[in-house]
Amino acid sequence: MRKGNICLLIFILVLFGFALWSMVPFNTKLLGPDGLRLGLDLKGGSQLLYRADLSKKDPSATDAEAMASVIEKIQRRVNEYGAAEPVIQKQGTDRILVQLPGEKDISKAIALIGKTALLDFREQKLDENGKPVLDDKGNWVFKDEPAKAEGRDGKERELTGEYLNHAHQDMDPYKGSVVVIEWDSEGGYLFEKITERNLYKPLAIFLDNEMISAPMVQSIIRAGTAGQIEGHFTIDEAENLAIQLNSGALNVPLTIIDQRDVDASLGADSIKKSILAAEIGVILLLLFMLLYYRFPGLIACISLGIYGVFLLAIFKFFHANLTLTLPGIAAAILSLGMAVDANVLIFERMKEELRAGRTLGAAVEAGFSRAWAAIRDSNITTFIACIVLFWLGGTFGAFMVRGFALTLFIGVALSMFTAIVITRTFLRLVVGSRLVTNPSAYGVKT
Amino acid sequence: MIDFVGKKQWFFLATAIAIIIAIISLAVFKLQPGIDFTGGTSMTLHFTPRVEQNQLRQAFTNLGHPEAIIQKSGDDFFIWLKEIPPAEREELTEGLKTSLGSEITAHDYNTISPSIAKETAGKVGIAVIIAAVAMLLYIAWAFRRMPSPFRWGTCAVIALIHDVLIVIGVFSILGQVANVEINAMFITGLLTVVGYSINNTVVVFDRIRENMSKGTSPDFAVTVNSSLVETLGRCLNTSLTTLCVILALFLFGGATIHYFTLVLLIGLLAGTYSSLFIAGPLLVVWEKGEWGKLFPFAK
Numbered sequence: 001m002r003k004g005n006i007c008l009l010i011f012i013l014v015l016f017g018f019a020l021w022s023m024v025p026f027n028t029k030l031l032g033p034d035g036l037r038l039g040l041d042l043k044g045g046s047q048l049l050y051r052a053d054l055s056k057k058d059p060s061a062t063d064a065e066a067m068a069s070v071i072e073k074i075q076r077r078v079n080e081y082g083a084a085e086p087v088i089q090k091q092g093t094d095r096i097l098v099q100l101p102g103e104k105d106i107s108k109a110i111a112l113i114g115k116t117a118l119l120d121f122r123e124q125k126l127d128e129n130g131k132p133v134l135d136d137k138g139n140w141v142f143k144d145e146p147a148k149a150e151g152r153d154g155k156e157r158e159l160t161g162e163y164l165n166h167a168h169q170d171m172d173p174y175k176g177s178v179v180v181i182e183w184d185s186e187g188g189y190l191f192e193k194i195t196e197r198n199l200y201k202p203l204a205i206f207l208d209n210e211m212i213s214a215p216m217v218q219s220i221i222r223a224g225t226a227g228q229i230e231g232h233f234t235i236d237e238a239e240n241l242a243i244q245l246n247s248g249a250l251n252v253p254l255t256i257i258d259q260r261d262v263d264a265s266l267g268a269d270s271i272k273k274s275i276l277a278a279e280i281g282v283i284l285l286l287l288f289m290l291l292y293y294r295f296p297g298l299i300a301c302i303s304l305g306i307y308g309v310f311l312l313a314i315f316k317f318f319h320a321n322l323t324l325t326l327p328g329i330a331a332a333i334l335s336l337g338m339a340v341d342a343n344v345l346i347f348e349r350m351k352e353e354l355r356a357g358r359t360l361g362a363a364v365e366a367g368f369s370r371a372w373a374a375i376r377d378s379n380i381t382t383f384i385a386c387i388v389l390f391w392l393g394g395t396f397g398a399f400m401v402r403g404f405a406l407t408l409f410i411g412v413a414l415s416m417f418t419a420i421v422i423t424r425t426f427l428r429l430v431v432g433s434r435l436v437t438n439p440s441a442y443g444v445k446t
Numbered sequence: 447m448i449d450f451v452g453k454k455q456w457f458f459l460a461t462a463i464a465i466i467i468a469i470i471s472l473a474v475f476k477l478q479p480g481i482d483f484t485g486g487t488s489m490t491l492h493f494t495p496r497v498e499q500n501q502l503r504q505a506f507t508n509l510g511h512p513e514a515i516i517q518k519s520g521d522d523f524f525i526w527l528k529e530i531p532p533a534e535r536e537e538l539t540e541g542l543k544t545s546l547g548s549e550i551t552a553h554d555y556n557t558i559s560p561s562i563a564k565e566t567a568g569k570v571g572i573a574v575i576i577a578a579v580a581m582l583l584y585i586a587w588a589f590r591r592m593p594s595p596f597r598w599g600t601c602a603v604i605a606l607i608h609d610v611l612i613v614i615g616v617f618s619i620l621g622q623v624a625n626v627e628i629n630a631m632f633i634t635g636l637l638t639v640v641g642y643s644i645n646n647t648v649v650v651f652d653r654i655r656e657n658m659s660k661g662t663s664p665d666f667a668v669t670v671n672s673s674l675v676e677t678l679g680r681c682l683n684t685s686l687t688t689l690c691v692i693l694a695l696f697l698f699g700g701a702t703i704h705y706f707t708l709v710l711l712i713g714l715l716a717g718t719y720s721s722l723f724i725a726g727p728l729l730v731v732w733e734k735g736e737w738g739k740l741f742p743f744a745k
Contacts (some may be wrong), residue, residue, distance in 0.1 A: 041702070049562070110532045256532060257562045261555040266490075266702070273700035281694030285687055286690040291684065327631060330695055330703050334710070337640070337691035341684040345649065348680040375654040377588045378645035384580045385641020389634060401634050408638065 002133035005432070006410070008425045016306055031048050036315055037085075038101070039325030039403055044264025045101035050114060050254040052094045057100045057252045063093060071096055072360050074113055076247035081112055091394065100205070104263055108236055115208065117130055117244035119161035119229075120146035121194060122204040122211075141216065142204040149193035151186060163187025167245035169238040175230040177238040181245065188223030195221045205229050207241070267326075274329040281333055282308075287339060293347045295441040299426045300419075301344040307339050307418040314410060315411060322410075323402030335411025338382070342419030345371040347442075354439055361431050363442075377417065382412050448678070451671040452662065454727035455742040461608060461724055462741065468615020471622075478621035480629035481566045485560030487527045487535075490553040496521070497546050508542045517625065519701065522553060525562045529559055539743070570633050574610070577640045578603055592655060601728045602647045605720035609643045610636060612716040613709055626705055635709030642688070642710075643717020646681045647725040653677045654726065666733045678722065685718040 040047055057066040067090055074096065078086045087099035103109055124140040125133040133141040146158040165184045172178045183191055195203070195217045204214040212231035215358030221227055233241065286304070289297035311332060315322050350367030358366065386409040448456075448743070481488045493502075497517055506514035515526040530538065535555070543550055586599035613636060620626035652674040663669050673738040691713060731740060 051562075107536055109534065131530065141496060255559075256557065257559040259555070259557040261552065263551065263553040265551075266553045270700055270702055273698060274695075274703075277694045277698040277700075278656050278691075280698055281691035284690035284694065288690060326702055327634065327706065330707065331700065333695055334638075334688070337688035341645065344680055344683045346688060349684070352676075370656075373588075374649045377652065378583060378648040380588075381581055381640040381644045381648065383688045384584060385577055385637050388577045388580070388712050389637045390567055392633070392637070395628075401630055404634050404638075422713075 002399055005425055005428045008421065009429060012306075012422055012425060014023045016309065017308050022317045023338055034437040036324050037319040038267070039323045039328065040099060040260070040267075041262050041400060042329075043079040043101045043322065044262050044267050045099065045259045046106045046109065046259070047100075048110065048113065048256055049091070049258035050096045050098065051257045052096065052252045052254055054094050054252055058405055061251070065420060067094070067096070070254070073247045074098065077112055077243050080246060081109065081127055081276070082244045083109070095257075102264065108240065108255070110259075111237075112240045112243060113384060113430045115240075115244055116250045117161065117241070117247075118208050118249040119164070120206050121159055121247060122206055123147045123194075123198060124201055124204075139284045140202055140204075142206075142211065142214070146206070147194045147198075147203070149190045149197070157186075159187065161245050162248070163190065164245050167242040169235065169242045170228070172228065172230065174229075177233045177235045178231075178244065179229040179233070179242045180226050180240050181229060182226045183223070185223065188225075191221055191227065192223045195219075205231070223283055270326045271329075274326065274333065276296055278329075278333045278336075282336060285337060285340060289343070293343075293442075295430075296343075296347045296350065296423075296427060299423055299430070300340055300347070302426065303337060303343070303418045303423045304336065305413060306422055308336070310414055310418070311335070311361050311411060316415070322406070323403060324407075325400050327400040327404035328407040331404045331407035332411055335408055335415055339415030339419060341378070342371070342375045342416060343423055345374055346419070347424070350442065356441060360439070360442070364424070364427050364431050368420065373419070375420070379412055379416055383409060386412070447604040447671075447675055449671065450674040450722065451667045451727050451730050454723075454730065455739065457727060459741050461720075464615075466607060467613050468611045468618075471615050471618045475622040477618050477619045477628045477728065478625060479567075480627035480632075481526065481556060481558050482630045483563050483570075483628065485529055485558050485563035487530045487555075487557045488525065489555045490519075490522050490524050491520045491542075492551040492553060493546065493548040493550055496549075497548055499523070501546060502542075505542055505545045508545060509538060511538075522606065524534070529557055532557070566630070566733075573633070573637065574640070577637055578606060581606060581644055585644075585651070589651065590653060592658070597732055598651055598729065601725045601732065602644055602651065604639055605647050605717075605725040606729060607642055608720045608724055609639055609713055609716040613639060613712045616712050617705075620705075631703070632709055633705040635706045635713065638710060639713025639717060643713055643720070646684065646718055646721030649681055649684070650674060650677050650721055650726050651729075654729070667730045670730050673728050674722060681718060682722060685714055688714055 033400055052067060052070055054063050054066060057063070061069070070091055071088060075088050078088060078098065079101070082104060083100045085101050087097070087098045087101075093096050098113060100106070100109055125141045125143050129132050129155070135141050146160060148156050148158050151157045158298055163184050165182045165187070167179050167181045170178055170180045195295045198217045199220060201217060202214045203217050204211050206212070212229070215230060229241070282304075286301045289300050289304075291297070293300065348366045349371045352367045353370075354360070354362035386405045389405035390402055390409070393403075393405055488556055499516060502523060502525075503514070504691045506512070506516070506527075511527050513528055517524040517526075535557075539550055542548075582596075582599040584599075585602045586595040588616070589595045589598040592598060617626060617628060617632065621628070650673060653676055654670055656670045657663075657673050657676075658666075662672060689711075692707055692710050695703065696711055699707060731737065
């Protein structure tokens with residue numbers, strides 16, 4: 001028995017050492033947010049939930065393929081845009097969750113991500129006599145379908161953004177901000193044919209079926225030379241367009257169905273306030289345990305300290321997958337209160353056994369073994385609630401719900417470990433060493 | 447020794463009154479659904495220099511949003527609109543800037559389409575039912591060696607429904623008097639209450655189970671009452687330890703989680719009450735088949 005206890009003690013100490021080590025360097029802000037992955041509500045930023053209109057997908061692709069392709073394109077756009085730690089996830093069958101922590105210019109990001117960005121060129125519409133058709137205002141009218149040309153293999157092809165090799169924003173001394181495009185070999189071949197056919201005529205550039213400009217073709221643009229798209233762009237717009245063209249047009253249209261932005265200052269304030277709440281809550285908790293349960297209470301307080309370190313270590317260690325949100329912090333603080341519940345049950349049982357005249361050692365053992373069923377059953381109900389919440393949180397945009405459910409689950413699971421294994425090991429150690437034998441130290445009147 | 451079981455009719459009466467008040471309040475006032483459940487756009491704006499609420503209202507009306515609900519909270523304004531597309535947001539902010547002549551900082555901004563909000567509301571209902579059924583099944587399983595385990599599960603779930611109704615009732619009153627809204631965090635709190643407030647019931651039931659197998663008394667009512675008396679201290683203490691942290695969060699945790707922690711607070715108190723005064727005594731009523739004498743003065 002004692003040997004087993006010493007093994008457990010060593011195990012706990014090793015685990016504790018490991019937990020502390022996972023927080024190195026712990027000279028600065030051991031308990032602070034360094035090294036934790038903070039959620040949008042704490043760090044500021046934006047979350048967008050898109051719905052893809054799968055009825056508009058290419059009929060030959062399955063829903064899953066269409067979604068995979070659109071997510072990959074969003075991924076490319078976001079990466080090229082340079083967002084820090086973005087999260088892009090598929091939710092359900094037709095939804096995509098995009099989180100951009102710390103993003104300041106969210107309008108630009110929205111314009112970038114969700115736009116289909118289908119680029120094509122349209123030729124001038126001519127009447128039977130070969131004269132350009134004009135609308136009421138005297139503007140040229142362009143054909144409704146993209147310009148086509150015969151490809152290298154002799155087949156007719158529409159020239160679209162699909163044939164782009166690369167696009168980037170540039171400054172043109174006369175036209176302002178423009179997007180320079182380089183075609184791949186097939187695209188260059190098609191473009192050469194189209195410009196040849198339209199020499200000294202206007203050729204309209206269309207993006208998502210809207211004309212952005214209709215410059216005159218001044219010369220045949222030979223394959224291998226770069227073209228440029230002009231359209232009175234701002235630098236931001238040109239940059240966005242270049243990124244969109246590089247990622248490729250989205251294969252299905254997207255609409256935002258849930259958008260949540262949080263200002264970073266609000267998050268900083270929230271962190272400060274939750275830390276204060278945690279401090280006050282924990283002090284109250286420790287005082288209560290010490291005053292009411294005396295010596296075992298002290299052990300419970302030590303266990304609670306270890307619990308806190310473990311919980312933080314888990315968050316630091318798994319920071320790639322675990323995001324700390326404000327409700328998550330609330331869950332962590334709440335789980336501190338729940339963590340001692342098991343100890344309360346055990347200590348009450350111990351007192352009962354002591355009053356019934358058992359020896360200290362027997363009372364400790366009976367306290368743990370008899371309280372176990374109630375501890376297990378009550379924690380499992382909390383787990384069930386966490387699982388239901390986690391499911392619910394995943395079906396809509398409120399990311400905070402998942403953060404709460406996950407943290408509470410981890411906290412309650414960990415609390416069972418600390419309340420049972422750690423507290424018991426320490427108590428056995430003290431009881432075995434006969435350091436504290438006075439029953440009044442265990443809260444029992446003699 | 448406190449007579450939980452003997453006085454049970456009075457406790458049931460008090461509980462029934464509380465539940466009826468909650469249900470009436472729910473029927474009359476209903477709940478104030480937030481944008482998580484209705485869809486729309488909400489934002490918290492800060493103006494430098496400050497503006498008055500009626501100025502802001504005028505500005506929103508002029509910008510084509512007469513439906514805007516504007517609430518002042520501290521130095522900030524919380525604004526609630528019908529759903530606006532992303533492109534319109536910039537226009538709106540610019541419009542406000544020019545008409546009010548103030549710099550605007552948006553602390554948060556949410557837009558939720560009505561379709562997804564409707565879906566969320568439906569899923570919340572499913573989630574609460576799944577959670578309650580799961581609790582029932584688990585308690586029935588945990589007490590499977592007892593005679594009629596589903597009875598135990600049902601009593602625990604009735605206590606749980608009481609807790610949930612009390613929380614919802616309080617929030618429907620708060621919605622009426624203080625415009626408190628029901629959002630995703632409210633639901634999170636409610637489901638947490640479902641998971642946690644059953645804990646004390648489990649502790650009590652566990653003791654009844656133990657006392658029954660020890661054969662404490664041939665009378666089930668006596669067994670239940672002594673189990674309640676024996677576990678009273680620990681039920682209050684586990685609630686008290688949790689109360690320490692919830693109260694700290696409620697008082698110092700900041701506005702964002704204020705009402706969320708209030709859900710937990712009310713749920714915890716209601717849960718402690720129902721574990722002691724409803725779940726156990728109800729088991730006795732069921733065991734004895736005294737449904738006709740549920741309330742005082744019954745013949």
